[in-house]
Amino acid sequence: MIEMSSDENIVVPGEELAVIEEFSPLFGAYSDENGYVRASLLGKVAKDILNKVIKVTPLSSRYLFPSIKDIVIGYVAYIKGEIAMINILRDGNFRPLTGPLAGFLHISQIGAEGKHISEHVAPGDLIKARVISSENPFQLSIKHPSLGVILASCSVCGAILKREGDKLICPRCGNVEKRKIASSYINLKLTD
Numbered sequence: 001m002i003e004m005s006s007d008e009n010i011v012v013p014g015e016e017l018a019v020i021e022e023f024s025p026l027f028g029a030y031s032d033e034n035g036y037v038r039a040s041l042l043g044k045v046a047k048d049i050l051n052k053v054i055k056v057t058p059l060s061s062r063y064l065f066p067s068i069k070d071i072v073i074g075y076v077a078y079i080k081g082e083i084a085m086i087n088i089l090r091d092g093n094f095r096p097l098t099g100p101l102a103g104f105l106h107i108s109q110i111g112a113e114g115k116h117i118s119e120h121v122a123p124g125d126l127i128k129a130r131v132i133s134s135e136n137p138f139q140l141s142i143k144h145p146s147l148g149v150i151l152a153s154c155s156v157c158g159a160i161l162k163r164e165g166d167k168l169i170c171p172r173c174g175n176v177e178k179r180k181i182a183s184s185y186i187n188l189k190l191t192d
Ligand SMILES: [Zn+2]
Pocket: 154, 155, 156, 157, 158, 159, 170, 171, 172, 173, 174, 175
């Protein structure tokens, strides 16, 4: 099998990999009703150009511990005062970290206008953040444009919000929500 693969080819479930005319899903992928091949798991994507098949290999459980300046992925657990508490789950490449790790995001580390932290993040949001302290719980920052909320759901109906410009819009009920959105917000193409 001739494969083209690299460490950068980390994909998340639902991510578009190819169109069915180009590649058939072999493992860890599926084709949707619109003819797109999508990842069905978190892993590394490999394309076999010769046989026109695509596969996603699950990431190995290499346990890592974040250090200062590292990028991490986590969920907003709750908000208290000027702080959002984060459950840190993955490193910037979505690899699992030694757990459980906690992070806290202070209003001063958002880098966007707004007095209340709830204007920028909400419980359940998946965020990408930079580690700025060296001990668990880690202090986090989302000041950079590449950092912030990468996936959020509608507070009214629970559907995954879609990014349109600087807003997040619910494809199901039309609710518009405000977040500090990361440039890498994951726009899933979901069908109900
Ligand atoms: Zn909604």
